[in-house]
Amino acid sequence: MKAPYQHKWIDGSVMDMPVGKVVCVGRNYAEHARELGNEVPAEPVLFMKPASALCHLEAPLAIPRDRGAVHHEVEMVVLIGAPLCKASDDEAKAAIAAYGIGLDLTLRDVQDGLKEKGLPWEKAKAFDGSAPVSGLIDARGVSTRQNLDVMLDVNGEMRQYGHTGQMLFPVFQLVAEISRHFTLMPGDLVFTGTPKGVGPLQVGDRLAIRLGNFLVTRTEVV
Secondary structure (H helix, E strand, C coil): CCCCCCCEECCCCECCCCCCCEEEEECCEHHHHHHCCCCCCCCCEEEEECHHHEEECCCCECCCCCCCCEEECEEEEEEECCCECCCCHHHHHHHEEEEEEEECCEEHHHHHHHHHCCCCCHHHHCCCCCEEECCEEEHHHCCCCCCCEEEEEECCEEEEEEEHHHECCCHHHHHHHHHHHCCECCCCEEECCCCCCCEECCCCCEEEEEECCCEEEEEEEC
8 A cells, every 4th residue: 555645846755735626626627628528617617636546747647548538638736834714815815825837637537427417527537646746846936927838748749828917716716715615624635726738548658747947847658
């Protein structure tokens, strides 16, 4: 059995922060919503993954091989550092402790079947290892005034590219909105949505994932 996930800084040192829930945002980039045939939402589409879904992005990614296609969805990730409940945008900004990059791995065939039946997505989204996360960067070292690139290369070819300026719901507004529905606690992570270009992963794929000019992580699918 693998050691449990712990939040880590970009240098690999373990953070003194509990591991909580993972809040994910669907369809936060209009072109991604359209590529899957979904309506562009008027408010954030929210779902959750448990802490057991978390793993380290730098380690080889083990994907299920018996449940259909496993799609990559690259996303900027936010670590919450203070309790938030019904917060303002400014309060949300002050509560963000760190930024990183992650993959919202999705069992697309399973998800499509669940959506056809009007059922929740957890079987497709919340399985063990479905939320790989990079080492994290102190929020004080990241300027969100500029648009941060969110990119994924597979085997040397760009699969996904977008930037945070394309988000339908910008990060501070998004975190504040989440806190109006349920309290965010220190150690919780928010996956902020994926740009267009999602697609299947195969065993042996080599991935390079980038957030702005701050972070590049490489891994391999096994």
